[in-house]
Amino acid sequence: MSDKEKLAELFLEIAQWLELRGDNPFKIRAYETAARTFEQLDEDPAALSRDGRLEDIPGIGRAIAAKTREFFETGHIAYHDDLKAEIPAVLFEMVKIPGLGAKKARVLYEKLDVQSIGELEYACRENRLLELPGFGAKTQAKILAGIESLRRFQGRFLISEALPLAETIAGRLARLPGVTAATVAGSLRRRKETVGDIDIVVGANPASPVMETVATLPEAQALIARGPTKTSVTLQNGLNLDVRLVTPVEYPSALHHFTGSKEHHIKLRGLARDQGFKISEYGVERPDGSIMRVEGEAALYRLLDLDYIEPELREGGDEIAAARERRLPVLVREEQLQGAFHIHTTRSDGRDSLAQLVAAARQRGWSYLGISDHSRTAFYAGGLKADAVAEQLREIDAFNAAQPDFRVFAGIESDILPDGSLDYDEATLAGFDFVIGSVHSSFGMTEAAMTGRIVAAMRNPYLTMLGHPTGRLLLARDGYAVDLNEVIRVAAATG
DNA sequence: GCCGTTTTCGGCCCGACTGTTTTCAGTCG
Ligand SMILES: Nc1nc2c(ncn2[C@H]2C[C@H](O)[C@@H](COP(=O)(O)OP(=O)(O)OP(=O)(O)O)O2)c(=O)[nH]1
Ligand SMILES: [Mg+2]
Ligand SMILES: [Mg+2]
Ligand SMILES: [Zn+2]
16 A cells, blocks of 8 residues: 555544544544545655645645654554544444444444444344434334345445446436436546446426436335435445436536535535635525526536536546636547557457457447457466467458458557566567557565566567556455556656 | 635535434434
8 A cells, every 4th residue: 555545544544533533523524635635646745744845735734744744754643543542443333334423323332332233233123222312213223224235235336337227217217297307417427437326416397206206216125215305215236326306497506516526515615605605506695695596517617717627527626726727627528539449359358359349439430449459478368379369460450451441450468477578579569550568467566566567568669558557456456556656757758 | 623815713515304303413415
């Protein structure tokens, strides 16, 4: 784990423990912000700490800077150690139960001496929660159901699984009578790689049967909450679905609200407040109390003298300052894509043949494809031996001759071997149009060794590009230790 | 805990749903 990741983890744990202790919510937010800041920091925190520049980072003040220096000097943060000793670990487990937060968890710990989730389950079955202040039969049943669902489903989902399901459901809601718009929002609209749930916002006249439809969806297995403007259900695959219903004039504000992120809203609404406006999902309230309806998200940003911020950028980092200073990046749009290079066929571990892939690419309006099956050493993935490479090169040549308006580039995804060499001899490498280098083995190397390995491969004149540079598998495996700043420097230097 | 040419103290985004509540706290979005 890098220093940044370690610091992010330490400060996030501090925030969580402070929350369990019932501490000041703004102090908790300060630690959460610090955690996110270190996670996304471009610079090396050790160097900033040495140079006394930690407090130059927005969101890092005297106290957190001091703790960061303490981390680099001693390897610990005493405040973190103290909280860890003070806060019972079972509280941490209890608040993972949906609907059970810090306050109630503490009551359970203090009044019932609950030491584990198993004991909590037992206490529920014995009806021992009924006697507690603020608890009742429904709360007890909800906790019991929450323990069940926690055991069956945990964690986040891949966008590739959640987005098609979300769009199917949104499409169905869009066809209900009285509905003017139904859009996938939340982290899915921001195109996060993994998502916690599905969020959909619907604009409709109030008589429209949207909330009933959501509550009785065939994919739903449990109803979490149902009100006039918001319904939440758990779907069969364990994903939660939140649907927010507003009137058509409120819809642009509601779409913006439900797209998030939370941190983006905190910054944007703080800025609006400084200018005398109050932003909510219903519109913008002027200083005189009148409500302004915005006709679109762009109008909302314009009102605050900001450039339009794309959903993908709304993470509560530097984007609002960048929008004010007119220096937001221009995002690549899907319709700009003309091809792709990292493509496996059935010759190694791909699902489709060359012909099927080209047909699919043509259908998208693409003009080229780069074929890059696995190399020799990746035997577990059907890596190509030298004769299979030769055969594929002939196949691609024939293809290009037959289809002059579409170009297939012949490449390979070569393993970067532990010593940094590529997976074929020079003559074979010279036969490709391009070579991707990827690490598929010996993930446990030290950061210095892994960086040296990758940089050595990049300096090989036959290597054209680096594949999956972090080595992570979303929701399955952390990336290997590597100095990506150094990798990027070498990439720039070697072209 | 962080922040600030209005402030170095007093703010910090704003709202929905639930359950136990007799007026609102807790949890979540
Ligand atoms: N203003 C405001 N909006 C919030 C807050 N929490 C959530 N929202 C809005 C913005 C979120 O993107 C949207 C959906 O909430 P979610 O909890 O589903 O978060 P999101 O989809 O961003 O991430 P996720 O992948 O679901 O964890 O609701 C909040 O505390 N304040
Ligand atoms: Mg979400
Ligand atoms: Mg949600
Ligand atoms: Zn690979």
